[in-house]
Amino acid sequence: MFGSKPSVLGGVHVKHNKYTENCESKRITLPETVTILMSQHIGASCVPTVKVGDEVTKGQVIGDTESFVAAPIHASVSGKVTKVDSVLTSSGAMVPAVMIASDGEDRVSPDLTPPVVTDRESFLAAVRASGLVGLGGAGFPTHVKLNPQPAIDTLVINGAECEPYITSDYRECMENAEDIFYGITAVQKYLEIPNVIIGIEGNKPAAIKKLSEMAKDYPGVRVLTLPALYPQGAEKVLIYSATKRVLPEGKLPADIGVIVMNVTSVGFLARYLKTGIPLVEKRITVDGGAIKEKGNIIVPIGTSIQYIAEAMGGFVGTPAKILMGGPMMGIALYQADTPLVKNNNAILFLNEKDLVVKETTNCIRCGKCIQACPFNLMPAALEGAYQAKNIDRLKALKVNLCMECGCCSYICPANRPLVESNHLGKLLLRNAGK
Amino acid sequence: MDNKLIVTGAPHVKSANTTQKIMLYVILALMPSLVAANIVFGFRSTVVVGVAVAACVAFEYLFKVITKQKQSISDLSAVVTGILFAYNLPVSAPIWLVILGSFIAIVVAKQLFGGLGKNFANPALVARLVLFVSFAAAMTHWPAPYYYKEVDMITTATPLLLLTKDPASLPSLMDMFLGVRGGCLGETSVLALLIGGAFLLWKKVISPIIPVTYIATVAVLLWIAGANVPYHVMGGGLFLGAIFMATDYVTTPSTKKGMFIFGLGCGILTVVIRLFGSYVEGVSFSIVLMNLLTPLIDQYTGTKPLGGGK
Numbered sequence: 001m002f003g004s005k006p007s008v009l010g011g012v013h014v015k016h017n018k019y020t021e022n023c024e025s026k027r028i029t030l031p032e033t034v035t036i037l038m039s040q041h042i043g044a045s046c047v048p049t050v051k052v053g054d055e056v057t058k059g060q061v062i063g064d065t066e067s068f069v070a071a072p073i074h075a076s077v078s079g080k081v082t083k084v085d086s087v088l089t090s091s092g093a094m095v096p097a098v099m100i101a102s103d104g105e106d107r108v109s110p111d112l113t114p115p116v117v118t119d120r121e122s123f124l125a126a127v128r129a130s131g132l133v134g135l136g137g138a139g140f141p142t143h144v145k146l147n148p149q150p151a152i153d154t155l156v157i158n159g160a161e162c163e164p165y166i167t168s169d170y171r172e173c174m175e176n177a178e179d180i181f182y183g184i185t186a187v188q189k190y191l192e193i194p195n196v197i198i199g200i201e202g203n204k205p206a207a208i209k210k211l212s213e214m215a216k217d218y219p220g221v222r223v224l225t226l227p228a229l230y231p232q233g234a235e236k237v238l239i240y241s242a243t244k245r246v247l248p249e250g251k252l253p254a255d256i257g258v259i260v261m262n263v264t265s266v267g268f269l270a271r272y273l274k275t276g277i278p279l280v281e282k283r284i285t286v287d288g289g290a291i292k293e294k295g296n297i298i299v300p301i302g303t304s305i306q307y308i309a310e311a312m313g314g315f316v317g318t319p320a321k322i323l324m325g326g327p328m329m330g331i332a333l334y335q336a337d338t339p340l341v342k343n344n345n346a347i348l349f350l351n352e353k354d355l356v357v358k359e360t361t362n363c364i365r366c367g368k369c370i371q372a373c374p375f376n377l378m379p380a381a382l383e384g385a386y387q388a389k390n391i392d393r394l395k396a397l398k399v400n401l402c403m404e405c406g407c408c409s410y411i412c413p414a415n416r417p418l419v420e421s422n423h424l425g426k427l428l429l430r431n432a433g434k
Numbered sequence: 435m436d437n438k439l440i441v442t443g444a445p446h447v448k449s450a451n452t453t454q455k456i457m458l459y460v461i462l463a464l465m466p467s468l469v470a471a472n473i474v475f476g477f478r479s480t481v482v483v484g485v486a487v488a489a490c491v492a493f494e495y496l497f498k499v500i501t502k503q504k505q506s507i508s509d510l511s512a513v514v515t516g517i518l519f520a521y522n523l524p525v526s527a528p529i530w531l532v533i534l535g536s537f538i539a540i541v542v543a544k545q546l547f548g549g550l551g552k553n554f555a556n557p558a559l560v561a562r563l564v565l566f567v568s569f570a571a572a573m574t575h576w577p578a579p580y581y582y583k584e585v586d587m588i589t590t591a592t593p594l595l596l597l598t599k600d601p602a603s604l605p606s607l608m609d610m611f612l613g614v615r616g617g618c619l620g621e622t623s624v625l626a627l628l629i630g631g632a633f634l635l636w637k638k639v640i641s642p643i644i645p646v647t648y649i650a651t652v653a654v655l656l657w658i659a660g661a662n663v664p665y666h667v668m669g670g671g672l673f674l675g676a677i678f679m680a681t682d683y684v685t686t687p688s689t690k691k692g693m694f695i696f697g698l699g700c701g702i703l704t705v706v707i708r709l710f711g712s713y714v715e716g717v718s719f720s721i722v723l724m725n726l727l728t729p730l731i732d733q734y735t736g737t738k739p740l741g742g743g744k
Contacts (some may be wrong), residue, residue: 012449014447015447037450047693164447236740236741240740244721246740246741247741248741248743249739249741249742249743250743251741277701307591308581318438320438320440321439321440321441321442321446322439322440324445327444327445327446327447328444328445328446328447329444329445330444330446331444332439332440332441332442332443332444332446333439333441334439334441335439336439340513350446351641354447355440355446355447356447356448356449356450358448358452359452361506361509361550361551362548362549362550362551362552363551364453364456364511364550364551364683365683365684365686365688366456366683366688367683367688367689368451369690370689370737374740375739375740375741376739376740377737378689378735378736378737379740380688381736397736398739398742399600401739401740401741401742404444406445409444409445409448410445410447410448410449411449411451411727412449412451413449413451413452413453413455413456414450414453414551415448415452417443419443419444419445420443423443
């Protein structure tokens with residue numbers, strides 16, 4: 001009753017709003033310019049390897065670094081470098097960026113050929129060269145994730161797509177299922193992973209059916225129907241659902257024998273291994289009440305959100321919020337003129353009707369936040385500890401385990417800013433050196 | 435248009451659940467008991483409840499005006515307090531007593547401690563206990579069921595008193611279940627309280643842990659002590675207390691473990707007071723005592739974070 005292992009970790013039932021699930025991917029007219037950030041991943045920022053005036057082709061490396069935890073950056077259009085400068089990103093950081101004026105020809109670099117992969121080392125080198133980062137949203141360089149020391153027994157493929165509105169991973173399953181299995185097979189082969197579990201939320205029956213049918217031809221690969229309970233796609237939650245293993249504090253999934261990869265990441269990996277064209281474009285879901293045309297589009301990385309909005313018929317009324325990502329964890333942009341990055345999977349143009357505005361009142365200690373937290377944290381108590389700046393208590397209550405999934409803030413009847421206080425509590429803990 | 439974009443932290447969508455909605459569900463869940471009270475004790479039940487609600491809301495409104503704080507009556511918690519307080523009164527309670535109790539509940543027990551969410555004990559119960567020890571005669575004057583149909587006021591003893599004094603004149607068990615017996619106006623009908631409790635469980639407003647643990651503990655301990663279990667369990671304010679007062683979020687633990695301890699503690703205290711104390715009823719004292727212990731319970735019943743190390 002109190003301490004037994006639950007079959008599913010906590011979470012919240014959110015409105016799915018998957019309006020675009022049947023919108024096939026399409027391309028929009030190429031933008032005239034792109035702004036490509038040199039930091040599109042967790043880890044070290046890349047250094048531009050081109051200068052103003054250089055002619056570049058699509059797929060050419062324009063930024064790289066010696067650091068291990070990083071992924072190279074490629075030109076997403078062909079054309080001329082017009083500017084190499086720092087720009088302010090959506091998260092408020094100044095990041096170096098390369099601006100390219102497209103020549104409209106979309107010429108692919110002639111020396112791009114499928115990588116020669118023969119063993120684990122050449123495979124990991126190819127993954128790094130592809131520029132792949134976790135496309136589910138985290139943006140962690142994939143070659144780093146695939147290079148663990150301990151033995152891996154299970155590869156978990158994340159097709160949960162638990163965020164409302166977003167359907168770009170679903171479209172990957174429906175349109176590029178062969179690529180997904182090709183990518184899985186490659187990872188399995190070079191990393192010697194016996195078991196593969198593809199986790200998909202139950203609200204996507206067509207994808208479950210399609211991948212389950214195909215999985216019959218791949219021994220060791222099975223599809224797992226996840227409950228449609230946000231946040232099933234969060235790494236630790238998915239690992240629990242797929243393997244019933246609990247990721248201990250401070251450990252990586254590889255430490256418990258698991259690697260998690262997003263479906264679109266393995267799909268892309270397959271296309272890279274076949275063609276040699278690195279990560280230069282991304283499928284994103286465009287939705288929300290404030291945009292005329294909704295759907296899934298494939299866009300060059302570095303395209304301005306403003307341009308995407310115009311290509312999708314422009315705004316309907318005035319957008320109240322523009323989100324990079326889903327409504328549960330996405331970042332609210334302060335301006336539409338922000339470039340698309342690798343790990344974006346949706347741009348949502350929300351109007352006031354799409355947002356639930358609630359008054360913030362006193363905590364009534366209802367305990368809903370505790371029930372909603374997938375990790376059994378006590379968000380209301382954490383808020384109190386943060387307000388008291390009580391570092392020892394923040395530490396005891398494990399604020400550091402919070403992944404900021406948003407369940408507590410979502411469910412709170414008093415609309416307390418619980419995620420915000422956890423975020424700030426984590427900073428407080430980090431700054432105190434604990 | 436850029437400068438009009440709203441920039442906040444995630445999540446950008448929120449559930450439709452609000453404090454006001456929760457309170458509204460509790461009010462709805464309390465309505466079957468009001469119907470039962472009107473049948474058993476007449477329309478004066480509605481008058482007592484109406485006065486208590488109006489007084490509670492008015493005191494909260496005035497307190498906020500005088501202390502220059504943001505109004506909070508729209509959260510409906512004062513309405514819930516008013517109803518619960520009235521349910522803990524005999525139907526014959528004088529109107530001035532109802533208003534005085536509402537003042538104690540809202541101003542003394544709730545607002546002086548910081549308003550909703552900050553009160554240390556259930557406001558309605560604090561008010562009841564203050565009146566109970568201060569105005570014992572008025573608070574233990576029990577009009578008999580259907581007295582309003584008679585010419586003269588007929589009074590009765592509550593079943594818990596009859597158990598010790600005059601077991602022969604106890605009402606039938608069916609009357610006990612339906613609420614045709616002497617007692618506080620909102621506590622007598624077990625049936626009506628169960629309907630309300632089922633509604634709250636269905637709407638997930640309350641967890642069954644506290645009511646079930648509380649009632650089961652009382653039943654088991656009384657059974658061990660050789661007492662008359664059905665009359666004891668249905669005779670006092672146990673169902674009203676267990677379903678509607680011991681589940682008040684603010685003054686009870688919010689983890690499952692804490693709720694279990696709270697229910698157990700309430701059960702033990704109730705039985706101890708009833709069997710060994712000088713009062714025949716012990717629900718109000720037990721819940722308020724456990725309210726006071728809630729911060730301590732909270733301290734030892736925190737959840738264990740998943741994967742958390744030392």
